[in-house]
Amino acid sequence: MAINWFKYSSPASFYSLAGKMIPIFVFVALILLAAGLYVGFFVAPTDFQQGEAYRIIFIHVPAAWMSMFLYVVMAFWAGIGLAFNTRLSSMLATAIAPTGAMFTFIALWTGALWGKPMWGTWWVWDARLTSELILFFLYIGFMSLQAAIDDPRRADKAGAIIALVGVVNIPIIYFSVQWWNTLHQGASVSVNQAPAMASTMLTGMLIMVLASWMYSIAIILKRTRIIILERESHTAWVAELQKKGVMR
Amino acid sequence: MWIIKRDLLLAMRRQSDVLTTLFFFIIVVSLFPLSVGPEMNMLRTMAPGVVWVAALLASMLSLGRMFSNDYLDGTLEQMLLSPQSLSLLVLGKALAHWLVTGVPLVLMAPVLGIQYDLPVEALFVLTTALLLGTPVLSLIGAIGAALTLGLRGGGVLVSLLVLPLYIPVLIFGAGAVEANMAGVGFDAHLSLIGAFLLVSLVFAPWAAASSLRVSLE
Numbered sequence: 001m002a003i004n005w006f007k008y009s010s011p012a013s014f015y016s017l018a019g020k021m022i023p024i025f026v027f028v029a030l031i032l033l034a035a036g037l038y039v040g041f042f043v044a045p046t047d048f049q050q051g052e053a054y055r056i057i058f059i060h061v062p063a064a065w066m067s068m069f070l071y072v073v074m075a076f077w078a079g080i081g082l083a084f085n086t087r088l089s090s091m092l093a094t095a096i097a098p099t100g101a102m103f104t105f106i107a108l109w110t111g112a113l114w115g116k117p118m119w120g121t122w123w124v125w126d127a128r129l130t131s132e133l134i135l136f137f138l139y140i141g142f143m144s145l146q147a148a149i150d151d152p153r154r155a156d157k158a159g160a161i162i163a164l165v166g167v168v169n170i171p172i173i174y175f176s177v178q179w180w181n182t183l184h185q186g187a188s189v190s191v192n193q194a195p196a197m198a199s200t201m202l203t204g205m206l207i208m209v210l211a212s213w214m215y216s217i218a219i220i221l222k223r224t225r226i227i228i229l230e231r232e233s234h235t236a237w238v239a240e241l242q243k244k245g246v247m248r
Numbered sequence: 249m250w251i252i253k254r255d256l257l258l259a260m261r262r263q264s265d266v267l268t269t270l271f272f273f274i275i276v277v278s279l280f281p282l283s284v285g286p287e288m289n290m291l292r293t294m295a296p297g298v299v300w301v302a303a304l305l306a307s308m309l310s311l312g313r314m315f316s317n318d319y320l321d322g323t324l325e326q327m328l329l330s331p332q333s334l335s336l337l338v339l340g341k342a343l344a345h346w347l348v349t350g351v352p353l354v355l356m357a358p359v360l361g362i363q364y365d366l367p368v369e370a371l372f373v374l375t376t377a378l379l380l381g382t383p384v385l386s387l388i389g390a391i392g393a394a395l396t397l398g399l400r401g402g403g404v405l406v407s408l409l410v411l412p413l414y415i416p417v418l419i420f421g422a423g424a425v426e427a428n429m430a431g432v433g434f435d436a437h438l439s440l441i442g443a444f445l446l447v448s449l450v451f452a453p454w455a456a457a458s459s460l461r462v463s464l465e
Contacts, residue, residue: 176416
């Protein structure tokens with residue numbers, strides 16, 4: 001029996017699949033979140049250098065990783081949507097952007113909160129901080145471009161181009177900022193030498209990363225469902241859903 | 249090639265547009281000493297950054313004109329229909345934009361550098377870096393201009409899209425001058441800007457052409 005790989009690229013069938021999957025991901029995300037926070041706050045030992053303040057790592061690092069992964073994932077789906085003209089992939093890309101921007105913001109914010117007790121300053125022009133900030137700008141650019149275009153298909157394609165241009169530019173920007181930073185030698189603190197972590201700290205962090213993944217998938221599926229409903233509101237199957245009064 | 253000539257001719261018919269960009273550049277650069285004080289030592293260290301940021305803003309402000317007039321009178325649609333490769337057309341338009349806005353900035357930069365008491369060699373490096381860097385600004389800007397064609401609030405939007413992409417050029421452009429003033433070699437910076445120029449020469453017209461197709465669908 002041949003598997004129909006493209007079954008779920010139709011918004012209608014994806015809609016119901018996503019509806020079934022969201023509770024699973026929410027459930028797993030909640031469990032992982034509880035486990036991760038428990039390990040982070042109660043099991044992991046106090047750091048002898050940083051004291052209790054280091055525990056912000058359990059939020060900060062997952063958020064920073066997600067912010068970068070999600071941009072690549074977003075550009076991937078946007079590119080697929082541009083290349084194969086598949087509506088659903090573009091909708092996914094649009095749905096990913098706000099979550100990615102949120103994680104970027106969290107990473108920046110928690111980074112500042114962590115920086116204050118550790119380095120004595122909210123912000124340093126370190127290479128990582130600066131490129132995270134620029135990543136935030138790229139997300140904002142993507143979202144505001146899509147928001148400014150009324151025709152959804154044009155918004156998809158224009159967004160895809162800017163996302164792909166951004167992906168090409170991210171390594172260039174990252175290395176530019178890094179070289180710029182070493183040239184200036186202004187920052188007195190180095191973020192680069194990560195101290196060896198206790199294994200429980202690492203476990204807690206990885207659980208939190210998984211929890212962030214599950215949360216992102218759940219919220220992105222939810223947002224995609226809403227976008228599908230919005231864009232397909234003229235179709236028969238949405239009308240039928242409405243008649244039945246079931247939106248799930 | 250004819251498109252460069254045509255765009256230059258159009259620009260010459262409307263010289264005020266060219267002068268506006270140039271004077272914007274001059275005014276922004278001249279505002280900084282007024283805001284931070286006339287102390288020469290500080291101005292000298294600030295000069296490369298100030299000139300570069302002003303150049304970025306000036307070149308970005310004029311991006312709207314790159315396609316919008318042709319879009320409004322329908323010329324752009326005819327260009328899309330023509331058998332000529334669209335990427336080449338975009339390349340031509342970007343070069344024309346650079347000749348109209350970038351080159352005057354490059355020529356004016358040494359004069360502004362003198363305002364900031366830059367040494368002669370640094371003036372030379374600043375001009376060379378701008379000469380290599382401003383075409384990159386026009387090329388990357390073409391993508392943003394094509395994407396925001398005909399949108400409401402396009403002018404502000406273009407800055408959101410394009411300014412983050414300008415950052416590498418800004419870093420190495422200003423870095424070249426600083427390196428020169430610090431007595432370190434500046435060749436590496438200029439080579440990197442040259443590399444950006446080559447890469448954007450290849451990819452930017454292509455990306456801008458597909459953006460134009462999206463915008464005019």
